[in-house]
Amino acid sequence: MHCTPIENWIMSKTGIKSRSREELKSYQLYKIKQTICYAKKHSVFYKKYLKGIAENEINSFENFENIPFTLPQHVEHNSIDFLCVPQKYISRIVTLRTSGTSGSEKRIYFTDNDLKLTVDFFYSGMKSVVDEDDKVLILMPGNTYGSIGHLLKAALDVLEVKCFIGDVIKDYADTAEFIKDKAISCIIGIPIQILKLSRIYPEIFGDNIKNILLSADYVPEVLIKEITDKFDCRVFTHYGMTEMGYGGGVECENLNGYHLREGDLYFEIIDPVSKKALKPGKQGEVVFTTLTREGMPLIRYATGDIASFKKENCKCGTFLQTMDRVTGREDNIIRFNGNKFIHMKDLDEVILSFEKVMDYKISIYEDKTTIGINTLTVEDFYRLRNIVADAVQTIIPDKIMVYYLKKNIEIKNSMLKRKIYDCRKKVLK
Numbered sequence: 001m002h003c004t005p006i007e008n009w010i011m012s013k014t015g016i017k018s019r020s021r022e023e024l025k026s027y028q029l030y031k032i033k034q035t036i037c038y039a040k041k042h043s044v045f046y047k048k049y050l051k052g053i054a055e056n057e058i059n060s061f062e063n064f065e066n067i068p069f070t071l072p073q074h075v076e077h078n079s080i081d082f083l084c085v086p087q088k089y090i091s092r093i094v095t096l097r098t099s100g101t102s103g104s105e106k107r108i109y110f111t112d113n114d115l116k117l118t119v120d121f122f123y124s125g126m127k128s129v130v131d132e133d134d135k136v137l138i139l140m141p142g143n144t145y146g147s148i149g150h151l152l153k154a155a156l157d158v159l160e161v162k163c164f165i166g167d168v169i170k171d172y173a174d175t176a177e178f179i180k181d182k183a184i185s186c187i188i189g190i191p192i193q194i195l196k197l198s199r200i201y202p203e204i205f206g207d208n209i210k211n212i213l214l215s216a217d218y219v220p221e222v223l224i225k226e227i228t229d230k231f232d233c234r235v236f237t238h239y240g241m242t243e244m245g246y247g248g249g250v251e252c253e254n255l256n257g258y259h260l261r262e263g264d265l266y267f268e269i270i271d272p273v274s275k276k277a278l279k280p281g282k283q284g285e286v287v288f289t290t291l292t293r294e295g296m297p298l299i300r301y302a303t304g305d306i307a308s309f310k311k312e313n314c315k316c317g318t319f320l321q322t323m324d325r326v327t328g329r330e331d332n333i334i335r336f337n338g339n340k341f342i343h344m345k346d347l348d349e350v351i352l353s354f355e356k357v358m359d360y361k362i363s364i365y366e367d368k369t370t371i372g373i374n375t376l377t378v379e380d381f382y383r384l385r386n387i388v389a390d391a392v393q394t395i396i397p398d399k400i401m402v403y404y405l406k407k408n409i410e411i412k413n414s415m416l417k418r419k420i421y422d423c424r425k426k427v428l429k
């Protein structure tokens with residue numbers, strides 16, 4: 001097994017000489033101080049928010065952990081106040097719709113240098129996934145400058161790997177045809193869409209696809225297991241979000257958690273209640289700080305994603321830290337009376353284990369739960385609707401009756417993360 005290519009890349013980028021975490025950590029602390037200084041000087045938000053913080057006093061990570069978190073709500077209300085360069089230097093603005101009901105939006109700004117750093121990360125990360133004989137199809141947005149697909153293609157061009165941009169899947173038959181036609185061997189896409197594609201057109205996975213990279217949302221384990229067991233192909237997962245500069249970490253050939261982009265980002269895992277940093281092995285919220293961002297640095301940004309650092313080193317032999325696969329988001333845990341809760345990953349494991357189910361939508365009300373399923377055929381729908389509802393009933397607390405929606409629903413996927421729809425008037429926190 002080869003050591004993750006991310007390791008060499010980080011060493012050359014940071015200039016650290018030995019394969020040691022201490023040296024990498026001291027580089028990160030130095031960059032954290034620099035970022036605080038830069039953000040306080042140039043961003044209207046951080047000038048106010050970190051007013052009492054003297055970057056010279058940040059001499060340890062313990063000190064740094066006293067700095068307040070930057071929350072998504074801060075960015076929603078003040079995106080422009082985070083800018084550290086004049087707008088004329090911004091070459092890509094991403095507008096993110098938020099899951100809240102206020103309808104507010106977050107804008108994330110990137111300079112050309114910021115985008116180049118992402119291409120650099122994708123270039124290194126993709127070395128584990130593909131080689132020069134592969135033909136890659138990116139099933140994510142990529143037709144505009146600086147979009148995720150565009151940056152991935154830029155990285156693959158440098159690697160001299162043939163690559164096509166296909167956007168988020170709208171027509172599964174067309175996508176399958178394209179894969180056959182062009183003899184695509186690697187696809188990069190949204191987890192639930194790739195599962196659906198593999199369930200409708202298993203033959204293209206058996207014949208064509210050898211490597212899959214999943215991104216943009218957390219990846220249900222049932223999905224990885226099914227595709228790996230059924231077909232002779234490797235399933236890599238990538239962790240990232242727009243705020244991170246799209247890329248955050250990617251799995252090596254060992255396929256067992258992400259190696260993080262530690263030269264550009266500093267990651268913490270925080271206890272959701274005490275807000276204190278957690279030790280490896282303990283699950284909490286992922287928090288990151290940008291170390292090299294020019295347009296819009298973020299300091300201790302709380303992502304809402306749930307994960308843990310691995311206790312043990314990766315079998316590939318790297319000294320880099322490994323983060324276990326993200327298991328969902330804080331806002332995808334629905335709480336009920338009596339400290340009971342349900343997590344989207346539990347629903348995924350139950351509902352997606354039915355191979356004729358392509359996708360589902362679940363809504364929780366005070367007195368009932370409704371579930372809409374999208375099945376391969378109408379016959380599958382009539383055969384499965386009660387069985388799926390019964391299976392969900394076993395994991396819904398509070399004896400809230402589960403009803404199925406009466407017809408096979410169409411579910412459109414996008415780059416937005418999947419969620420449980422909590423329609424209760426009073427939401428328990």
Ligand SMILES: [Zn+2]
Pocket residue numbers: 003004252253254259314315316317318
């Ligand atoms: Zn590894």
